[in-house]
Amino acid sequence: MSFLSFVHPVLSMARRLLQGGICHGQFECYPRLPGGWPLIRTVGKKDFIDLPTLNEDDLEEQFVRGSGPGGQATNKTSNCVVLRHIPTGIVVKCHQTRSLELNRKRAREIMREKLDVEYKGEESEVLKKRKDAIQRKQEKRRRASENLEKKRQFKEMLSAESKPNQDTG
Amino acid sequence: MSSLFKRVLNRYIGTAKHQFSRDASLAVGRNLPAVSRMTVKQAARLWEQHFLEHDIPEARLSSQYIIAHVLGAKTLENVEQRRLAEFLTDAQTERVWELCSKRLTRMPVQYVIEEWDFRELTLKMRPPVFIPRPETEELVSLVLQDLQAQPYGGKTGTTGLQCLEVGCGSGAISLSLLHGLPQLRAVAVDRSPEAVSLTRENAMRLGLQDRLHIHQLDVTKDGSEIVETCGVAQVLVSNPPYLFTQDMEILEEEILRFEDHRALDGGGEGLSVIGAILGLAPQLLSEQGRVYLEVDPRHPPLIQEWVEQRTVGLQYVETRCDITERPRFCILQKGEKRRGQ
Numbered sequence: 001m002s003f004l005s006f007v008h009p010v011l012s013m014a015r016r017l018l019q020g021g022i023c024h025g026q027f028e029c030y031p032r033l034p035g036g037w038p039l040i041r042t043v044g045k046k047d048f049i050d051l052p053t054l055n056e057d058d059l060e061e062q063f064v065r066g067s068g069p070g071g072q073a074t075n076k077t078s079n080c081v082v083l084r085h086i087p088t089g090i091v092v093k094c095h096q097t098r099s100l101e102l103n104r105k106r107a108r109e110i111m112r113e114k115l116d117v118e119y120k121g122e123e124s125e126v127l128k129k130r131k132d133a134i135q136r137k138q139e140k141r142r143r144a145s146e147n148l149e150k151k152r153q154f155k156e157m158l159s160a161e162s163k164p165n166q167d168t169g
Numbered sequence: 170m171s172s173l174f175k176r177v178l179n180r181y182i183g184t185a186k187h188q189f190s191r192d193a194s195l196a197v198g199r200n201l202p203a204v205s206r207m208t209v210k211q212a213a214r215l216w217e218q219h220f221l222e223h224d225i226p227e228a229r230l231s232s233q234y235i236i237a238h239v240l241g242a243k244t245l246e247n248v249e250q251r252r253l254a255e256f257l258t259d260a261q262t263e264r265v266w267e268l269c270s271k272r273l274t275r276m277p278v279q280y281v282i283e284e285w286d287f288r289e290l291t292l293k294m295r296p297p298v299f300i301p302r303p304e305t306e307e308l309v310s311l312v313l314q315d316l317q318a319q320p321y322g323g324k325t326g327t328t329g330l331q332c333l334e335v336g337c338g339s340g341a342i343s344l345s346l347l348h349g350l351p352q353l354r355a356v357a358v359d360r361s362p363e364a365v366s367l368t369r370e371n372a373m374r375l376g377l378q379d380r381l382h383i384h385q386l387d388v389t390k391d392g393s394e395i396v397e398t399c400g401v402a403q404v405l406v407s408n409p410p411y412l413f414t415q416d417m418e419i420l421e422e423e424i425l426r427f428e429d430h431r432a433l434d435g436g437g438e439g440l441s442v443i444g445a446i447l448g449l450a451p452q453l454l455s456e457q458g459r460v461y462l463e464v465d466p467r468h469p470p471l472i473q474e475w476v477e478q479r480t481v482g483l484q485y486v487e488t489r490c491d492i493t494e495r496p497r498f499c500i501l502q503k504g505e506k507r508r509g510q
Binding site (some may be wrong): 005039056063066069070074075076078079094095096097098099100101141 | 227244246247259275276277278279285286287288289299300302303304306307310330347408410411412416420424428430432433450464465466467491492493494497
């Protein structure tokens with residue numbers, strides 16, 4: 001029996017445990033696992049980043065609640081999310097969209113990336129990916145300027161050859 | 170008077186032909202800030218200050234959303250720092266002044282910029298169609314979680330998965346469900362012709378019109394027609410008008426003056442439309458089909474009691490809270506009460 005077929009039922013059970021109960025957060029993507037680390041690596045995916053999983057209990061979320069019953073009785077446009085990771089003190093602010101739920105999701109994604117950098121330092125996948133992207137850009141630029149230089153030299157060569165035949169005006 | 174300022178005034182008075190023209194000309198008479206060349210950041214600060222001076226709620230956010238929108242972004246956070254220090258073009262300046270003047274009349278930002286986000290979707294907004302609230306995003310998540318967790322009694326094949334929404338407004342709930350579940354088909358009803366029209370428009374903009382049927386029907390009056398037209402669904406979802414009539418008076422101006430009161434007022438105890446929905450539900454649902462309602466925080470125990478004291482063909486499943494921890498969502502299921510309850 002493969003390792004993956006053992007782990008999937010464990011993760012889906014963790015998800016169900018998290019969903020139960022009244023007055024609980026609705027973030028089903030973040031199963032409650034001990035420590036901060038994922039249990040499995042997804043094999044075969046080139047671009048997959050092993051980001052730390054978030055434990056909702058470690059997070060403190062701030063958004064405007066307001067008094068009164070909320071819901072239809074209010075039309076507030078404040079949906080900026082401030083997320084604090086209690087163990088490390090890392091704070092993420094997200095106001096990328098005008099949807100509260102999407103901002104909460106994005107804030108958690110950003111938090112996972114920041115935690116990755118925090119825990120892994122230089123070894124962080126996030127930093128490595130960024131370094132790779134920068135290197136690829138620099139390589140592209142270098143090749144582009146080499147090509148321009150070659151073209152320039154070729155043009156010069158052509159004009160040098162044609163000069164003796166020109167009548168200057 | 171600078172020519173830019175003259176153009177802004179003329180454009181503004183020109184647009185005052187819409188229904189809020191009286192308020193619009195009041196705003197103009199109320200001294201708009203002088204128009205001049207300025208940077209994005211300066212314009213945001215200027216209008217924030219102006220809104221504050223005129224007691225416009227959420228002064229900073231209003232200014233930021235409007236200016237971001239003129240620049241083609243959703244929020245200022247999406248605009249590069251460098252861009253914030255650049256000057257607005259004349260055309261952009263005029264547009265900012267035009268939209269901010271509307272906000273000065275207490276028009277909700279969503280109506281000013283004529284759009285808003287709901288989960289992953291951007292929807293067109295138009296008065297007086299009800300503006301989706303953030304709580305309702307959670308209602309959609311609840312439904313999606315349930316539909317994704319269990320393949321709904323194994324019902325695939327010819328009938329497929331169907332949901333019915335009562336009171337669709339701008340179409341937020343149905344369109345969000347359709348977007349999240351490719352195999353879902355949806356039917357939506359609303360008593361308001363403006364809501365039906367706007368939902369249709371949003372469905373077209375999102376390319377979802379083939380999977381959504383919309384009907385102008387009133388759940389409190391057209392019950393049998395709804396049953397005939399809408400068929401049977403595994404999910405019945407609604408954010409029905411649930412405010413108590415007496416609470417309507419204390420609503421903020423943004424809501425009172427611009428949104429459809431009939432999308433808000435649920436009668437004396439806020440239950441008139443909810444009651445109609447629950448009354449029809451057993452005829453509209455498949456076996457073990459579920460009802461998902463957004464309600465006032467006072468409603469869940471009332472609804473639970475009502476369902477448990479009568480034979481209504483529904484069982485009360487559970488109450489869920491919203492992110493502010495207010496009881497907000499009622500889930501019920503078709504079926505008779507189990508013996509001994």
